[in-house]
Amino acid sequence: MKIKKYENKHHNRVIISVLVFTFVIYNYFVYSSGTETLAPKLSIEAIDGQVLWQENNCWTCHQLYGLGGYLGPDLTNITSNPQKGENYIKGFINSGVKSMPKYNFTDEEKNQIIAFLRAVDQTGYFPNYKANLQPNGWVEIDYKSTDSTAQQPNK
Numbered sequence: 001m002k003i004k005k006y007e008n009k010h011h012n013r014v015i016i017s018v019l020v021f022t023f024v025i026y027n028y029f030v031y032s033s034g035t036e037t038l039a040p041k042l043s044i045e046a047i048d049g050q051v052l053w054q055e056n057n058c059w060t061c062h063q064l065y066g067l068g069g070y071l072g073p074d075l076t077n078i079t080s081n082p083q084k085g086e087n088y089i090k091g092f093i094n095s096g097v098k099s100m101p102k103y104n105f106t107d108e109e110k111n112q113i114i115a116f117l118r119a120v121d122q123t124g125y126f127p128n129y130k131a132n133l134q135p136n137g138w139v140e141i142d143y144k145s146t147d148s149t150a151q152q153p154n155k
């Protein structure tokens with residue numbers, strides 16, 4: 001009896017050591033793999049556009065990367081859509097439609113919103129059918145641009 005008790009204690013220590021060790025190793029890989037590319041820098045113009053996007057509640061009806069309200073369509077990749085683009089977006093902002101209010105924005109403000117949407121568009125695709133699940137649990141996504149200057153229009 002006494003010997004068994006001793007063995008169990010010993011096993012527990014080994015198991016806990018292995019768990020702590022794998023936890024530390026796992027965290028090392030999670031936090032040391034490059035996440036810098038996930039946070040593109042916004043230009044001043046795009047930041048102003050983001051403020052307009054938030055203050056005018058565009059997000060209550062529209063989604064970016066599938067997140068937001070669902071009355072209107074997802075706008076993640078609208079600026080690079082060959083059938084849409086800048087004037088198309090301005091048209092919607094100027095006139096609205098039945099279920100979207102019209103906005104009396106200045107030209108500068110419209111350009112700011114477009115700069116914001118363009119910066120979002122450069123970060124990737126939505127939906128991203130090319131996402132590739134890695135054995136370590138990370139999802140390797142297909143970035144639109146690896147050229148850092150493309151993500152910083154003002155630089």
Ligand code: HEC
Binds near residue numbers: 053058059088099
């Ligand atoms: C009350 C809901 C609502 C709000 C708020 C709203 N929208 Fe919309 N928006 C819509 C709907 C609904 C449509 C789709 C209309 C249609 O296609 O007939 C739309 C369409 C659009 C389109 C065209 C999308 C496409 O792919 O055809 C753009 C661009 C757009 N909205 C931009 C904006 C911006 C920018 C704002 C904020 C300044 C905004 N919307 C605020 C409801 C809204």
